Amino acid sequence: MTETVHPLWPAPYADGAVEATITVPGSKSVTNRALVLAALASEPGWLRRPLRSRDTLLMSAALQAMGVGIEETVSSSTAGSSGGAGGAGEAWRVIPSGLHGPASVDVGNAGTVMRFLPPVAALADGPIRFDGDPRSYERPLGGVIGALRSLGARIDDDDRGALPLTVHGGGAVEGGAVRIDASSSSQFVSALLLSGARFNQGVEVRHVGGPLPSLPHIRMTVDMLRAVGAQVDEPETGGEPNVWRVAHSALLGRDLTIEPDLSNAQPFLAAALVTGGRVTIPDWPERTTQPGDALRHIFTEMGGSCELTTTPHGTALVFTGGGRVHGIDIDLSEVGELTPGIAAVAALADSPSTLRGVAHLRLHETDRLAALTKEINALGGDVTETEDGLHIRPRTLHGGVFHTYDDHRMATAGALIGLAVKDVRVENVATTAKTLPDFPQMWAEMLGV
Template sequence: MSTASASGNSQLDRPNDEGDWWPAPHVATGVDAIVSVPASKSLTNRYLILAALASSPSTIHNTLISRDTELMLAALASFGTGIERTEQPDGSTTVVITPAAALERGPLEINCGLAGTVMRFVPPLAAVAGATVSFDGDPHARLRPMAPVLDALQALGVAISFTGEQGMLPFTMDASGLKPVGPVVIDASSSSQFISALLLVGHALPGGLELRAADGPIASPDHIMMTVQTLRELGVQITVDDDQRGWRIQPGELRGFTVTVEPDLSNAGPFLAAALASKGSVGIRFWPATTTQVGGKWVQILTAMGAEVHHGADGVLRVRSTGELRGIDYADASELAPTLAALCALADSPSTLTGIGHLRGHETDRLAALETELGKVGVKVTATEDSLQITPGPLHAADLHSYADHRMATAGALLGLAIDGIRVENIATTAKTMPQFPQLWADMAATAQAAG
């Protein structure tokens, strides 16, 4: 066994065909690898926001260093937060965050890139600072929904002006009029980040925070649970209504903390799925015994699709192919859906993925993108407003676009493992959350080539 290690828009914005095309590794035999994936982006950026609001320095071990977290670190530095990085002997990064005596009030300019956590989490931080800040990001970021969190900030007395379309990047906010208010109601049907963004700063708002989800669905409730658990872990007193649609946080001090960030279990998904796609075996090191990450669902999903899954005493989660790869009917896959859809394309029976309409507002319209790209390799995919129906067919080579979306890129890599002749456009977009992905993937694929 070898090892690899390393620390919505409704219209589909398709890139040119002149992109940088990456030949996806293809294997004829099962891979046999143990992989160390980088740390969780979701947890890293939550801890960074909270560390900037703490009353004393915080130490974050195994901090993810990727484009999304670099953008967050740059944003925090703009507010006067002290940042000290140390590379550890194991290749991980420890970051010490020293809060500013008083957050800078600007005027400031924040580049959000394509990071949802930056464009949604930093405006409430700016509100706490009483700052004047201009926000913008990548062209694709201007298509991602922002209005609910901005509407909530306006209810708190923040003035917001838009350069382009209402409720979208770019915009400028003036939080000098921030004031305590009663209950704030927010529409979270297109992103759970709207709720998490306010919960993360709730203890620092004047009068605290009373928040209620508007009627209708809540996208990715698992991510809200992650935020709540993170706050409780760090000592924030938060009350959650019995129906899981209301939250109350009293104002108070958050003391500095020391944490170690878990591996990114969503980013582990393509590697685990590779075991089934190649009829091999893949292990992920340091898999937590319990987790709030949505990627923890891979254990249930891959077992249902025919894998043998074992979490050993050594902390390695091992997934082994049994030779079967069954289709699945699955609800609320959230950010796992692109990888899961690619695996369903390789299955021996149809699959239906439901409860994922909010993915139309992610880095790209992921449902439309998956319908288009899976169709190129011979899979029949029907996308509805909220679901994907996937019927496998005879598979063939194709050039697959990534739409500047890291999860579309990794889904293409998974298809390439099983289908000879796949090329993925702009594999470098995986640097958003996993800069090491191309090398880790090649190292894993090489274990099959060596075995063959």
Template sequence: MATTAPHWSAPTTRRPVDASVSLPGSKSMTNRALVLAALGTEPTLVRAPLLSRDTELMAAALRRLGAEVTATGSGTDLRVTPHPPRGPATVDVGNAGTVMRFVPPLAALADGPVTFDGDARARERPVGPLLAALRDLGATVVDDGRGALPLVIHGRGELPGGTVTLDASSSSQFVSALLLSGPRFAQGVEVRHVGAPVPSRPHLDMTVAMLREAGARVVTDTPDVWRVAPGPLRTTAITVELDLSNAAPFLAAALVTGGRVTINGWPENTTQPGSVLPELFTRMGGTVHRDPAGLTLHGTGTIQGISADLHEIGELTPTIAAVAALAETPSRLTGIAHLRRHETDRIAALAREITRLGGNVTELEDGLVIEPGPLHGGVFHSYDDHRMATSGAVLGLAVPEISVENIATTGKTMPNFPELWGEVVHAAT
């Protein structure tokens, strides 16, 4: 009989934390780097990648399509040797948005059928606009009209490409997916977005920057239009930055406890959404200092609520909401309707779980209104969502006896989160 893992007791501290944290690599950059390397002309070393469930799923998908992805002798880097995509193949996307969206365009270049399926939640997540775009570009996609997994892409060894129009208002990954494989399409690709604003624009900036660094010609001089010319991708090494979105709960720990946390190696320039964390947490009461070692956030002992449109940086919402629930003044977080189709409906889940602990949260169509108040212990459900789990940990810093359900789900992007979190909490002065 299967057993359920016990809930994780979130550590609480009444003392300021004082820690320096070295975070693993960015999931978003790692999976983009793996796709670009698999489509390249020569072997590529992906330096300092994230090794987690999402990136392992991506590596496995690329291997299924013919690429070699192997760990180096040190075990800290990955070497990718490209091979023309081939089928038949079966790809397990798990619940990784980057895998379910970035790999289908590559599969359209294969010389046989490629079947995609994943976790139950993956079958509920949007992919229809991408599939329609692939059909318009010349691919054969069989999904029985669902616009969702499971599906089969019947590759013919090439894809004409050209100009396509789609609505990417539910996920910027639809655009990134087409751009990443675009250099290998016979005519390249021109992607035109129509609809409400594309969320998570920094991730599109990341895609464009990484394509250019790999030698692709990308034109972005017209709003909501991206053009990638056909041509080879030539790269021998891609270095992955540390994951700034995963820095969010650790910086929040400094704010919540009135302590200090340094994120080692914070990049000077980056396209990652997490780059706005210093500004957001300064508005909520922290102070920020930068030096060659990294970025340090100092909590002041006071947490202020915030009114913020998080449309561009939605993945930071769970941490911001947790801090807001511990603030002295109300918060209003908007622009995040697209979070309803992430690993879980994050808007509904945050409202439900904070309220379950005694909070006062109003669910908006596109966000949350959080009225601070006394919280109490209880079970914080994660919904198999890594960012829900880490937000429960943030609340547990200040609220005794919070138990987080399925803390192991943090392995999606940070396999050692419980251990690293424990080290930070115990490094209290």
């Protein structure tokens, strides 16, 4: 097989402090959960200011292949702004219908698509075939497959516990109680909860494995289920530890405005931290379940300061770098997706950093711990991979090629280092289209290039 050769993007170097206002497009995590819930609802619903990226368009196309109607409209009347990749005025009307096969679904390398949609396919009438990028075959899926089988679904995966696979939908799923080890991905729990209200007996999901990563994403799933009328019992509201229950019920169609993706705000906030500048992110929510909200605390501890201000259109986050970047010792188990950006900043700090609780990142779009170690060290860094994270000792870095491994967060990490280190070239920066299609242009505009 011939290896794909990707172009090298010269990462812009910052000659001074960054001063910019950056409008961040909608959240991928919220958009894809909202699409699933709207597709399973008993009436049409609206998604306003959704994210248009590879992952969300794959989700939309998959649902349409199973019979769901999704109409895209653009109107100047939608208030606010959320960027060009699904910005002000754009809305998707989701029209539920009888789910059916046969159909083929391309999951790309999107964890939300490959994990959230097999339970939906089990509710369809007919076979639904799932396939994706080569890396998708290596990502954990066995927990979802095993759980669905125990709940009454029929799945053909040739005993791989991974893609490709076919779900033979029977028009209904019996549901009930299921035990699952979700220590490799919290998306296993979310996948079952999102469709659980449509199962005949609802669903009770009991996590029986090691520490559960990315708990904010499960809280996001629970909040969004409740917003469409589902009855959910969870540990955080007095329920049994590591057990979530969704009762059988109809789901309501809603008119939902998608929040900006706070994790995708990370490189821009980090730019202010690294250059001693100031970046404003409009529409930052006062209350959110998005893991990216933790950046306010993390980057403040690393040397910046932030203020949530009120504007005529809502709230905005103003983040200011303090002129120096400090190392950090932190458990990132709940916010693991932020690790690449934090590692990039830590490589530019004035003291060592230890990032813990993220062993599960070895199973993401790429093995992020190995990739970060290799790429930062190739630029002169001193990164050591630990059992569950990274230890980073700052060194003077030099230019060179920063490989991305088709991972969008590796690409933005390389761009961050390039702000402070001349002649960094990021391989395949286009992979940022997975969740942030306009990243190179937004980055250039931030720097006034």
